[in-house]
Amino acid sequence: MTRLKLYLEYQGTRYSGWQIQKNARTVQGEICEAIRKVTGLAGFEFHGAGRTDAGVHALRQVAHLELTTSPESEVLRRRVNEQLPSDIHILKIERANPRFHARHHAVSRSYLYQISRRRTAFGKRLVWWIKEDLDLERMRRAATLFAGMKDYRSFAADAPDEKSTKVLIERIVLKEAGGLVLIRIEGSHFLWKMVRRIVGVLTEAGKGRLPIEEIARFFDTTSDQPARLAAPASGLFLERVYYEGDPRLERLEPVIRIDD
Numbered sequence: 434m435t436r437l438k439l440y441l442e443y444q445g446t447r448y449s450g451w452q453i454q455k456n457a458r459t460v461q462g463e464i465c466e467a468i469r470k471v472t473g474l475a476g477f478e479f480h481g482a483g484r485t486d487a488g489v490h491a492l493r494q495v496a497h498l499e500l501t502t503s504p505e506s507e508v509l510r511r512r513v514n515e516q517l518p519s520d521i522h523i524l525k526i527e528r529a530n531p532r533f534h535a536r537h538h539a540v541s542r543s544y545l546y547q548i549s550r551r552r553t554a555f556g557k558r559l560v561w562w563i564k565e566d567l568d569l570e571r572m573r574r575a576a577t578l579f580a581g582m583k584d585y586r587s588f589a590a591d592a593p594d595e596k597s598t599k600v601l602i603e604r605i606v607l608k609e610a611g612g613l614v615l616i617r618i619e620g621s622h623f624l625w626k627m628v629r630r631i632v633g634v635l636t637e638a639g640k641g642r643l644p645i646e647e648i649a650r651f652f653d654t655t656s657d658q659p660a661r662l663a664a665p666a667s668g669l670f671l672e673r674v675y676y677e678g679d680p681r682l683e684r685l686e687p688v689i690r691i692d693d
Contacts, residue, residue, distance in 0.1 A: 435503045438529040441481075441494040444520040445666070446558045451485045451494070460485070460521060464496075467516035471509065472502060482535040482674040483542060486626065488666030490559070492545070492688065493524070495674040497535040541603065541675040543619040543682065544628045547668045548636065549691055550612045556689045560613070561632075561668040567614060567639035569607055575638040575645050576605040578652075579618075579631060587651040588631060588659045589624035598624060605631075612691040617672065619681075626660075629669060633662035 441464070449457035453465065465479055478499035485491055506526040514523050548567070549560040579602045586598040601621040608615045616635065618628055634651070637643040643662075651659060673682055 434531065435500050436529045436531050436533055437498045437500070437506065437509075438527050438533060438535070439496045439498055440524040440526075441491060441496060442522050442524055443491050443494070444558065445485060445488050445490045447518075447520060448487065450487045450489070451481055451483070451491075460491075460494075463517060463521055464513070464523075467513045468498070470516050471512045472500060472504070474500065474502070477501070480535055482539050483623075483671055485671050486629075486666055489669045489671065490688075491671040493673050494671055495535045495539070495676075497529060497533055498526075535674070538676055539622075539674050540677055541619060541621060541681075542623065543617055543672045543675070544623070545670045545672040545685075545688070546616040546618070546628070546632045546664065547670070547687060547689070548614040548616070548632075549668075550614065550693070551691070553612075553691050556691055558667055559689050560691070561665050563636060565640050567636060568641065569609065569614065569639065571641070571645070572635045572639040573607055575635050575643075575648055576607065578645070578648050579605055583652045585624055585627055585652075587654075587656045588627045588634075590626040590660070596624075600624065600627070605635075606685055607635075608685045610685075610687045610690075612693045613687050615685050615687060617682075617685050626663060629663045629666065630659040632664040632669075634659050636664065637662050 443460050448460050451460045453459050453462045480497055482495040510523050510526045547560045549562045552562055582601045584598055585600050589598050603619045606617040
């Protein structure tokens with residue numbers, strides 16, 4: 434058996450998320466079909482580090498693939514890419530420890546969210562256009578409330594009785610880049626729709642509509658307000674998946690340039 438580690442990028446606009454679903458086009462489904470065509474294998478193990486939602490993109494998703502054959506990594510990468518649609522691309526394939534698991538061995542993940550301050554003809558699928566003025570300093574003050582281990586029950590679409598809703602958020606960084614506002618959220622793991630709800634709450638604070646002290650209450654009581662404020666999928670990217678010893682990204686850069 435051969436276990437491989439894959440690094441992937443994709444634009445999620447046309448897909449119903451990462452995970453294979455019946456009667457829906459997904460990123461995992463497209464990659465599995467391409468692997469079948471290239472290897473001729475009907476069965477193999479292929480799992481990603483995170484299950485991105487419908488419309489969400491990835492700059493560097495990680496997955497593991499276990500095959501009964503032993504292909505040369507670069508040849509396999511090129512041949513599978515030839516079978517994939519243009520909005521999914523394998524960046525790199527390398528041999529992995531036989532016990533490596535893309536999801537279970539990840540120690541942290543970071544997401545990038547892009548907000549456009551103006552209407553854009555080119556970046557609609559990659560940003561959230563907000564017409565109102567945003568106070569970044571107010572958003573940064575609100576972001577400090579999320580740091581540390583907190584109960585994200587109010588920010589999760591998961592049923593709270595089915596799994597723990599406690600998550601460690603390591604940092605939230607905000608930056609202006611031309612006509613964009615960039616938000617990086619880094620944490621141990623993320624619950625379903627959690628990142629989009631955090632972004633929605635931060636932007637509502639930036640508009641001056643949500644008092645910062647009210648955000649603090651979301652961690653003490655269950656509220657449906659974050660769900661009602663959730664940001665659209667278009668601006669969200671799985672930026673990195675980190676494993677033991679991986680260096681962390683420090684520079685915060687946009688995926689698409691939008692001038693003021």
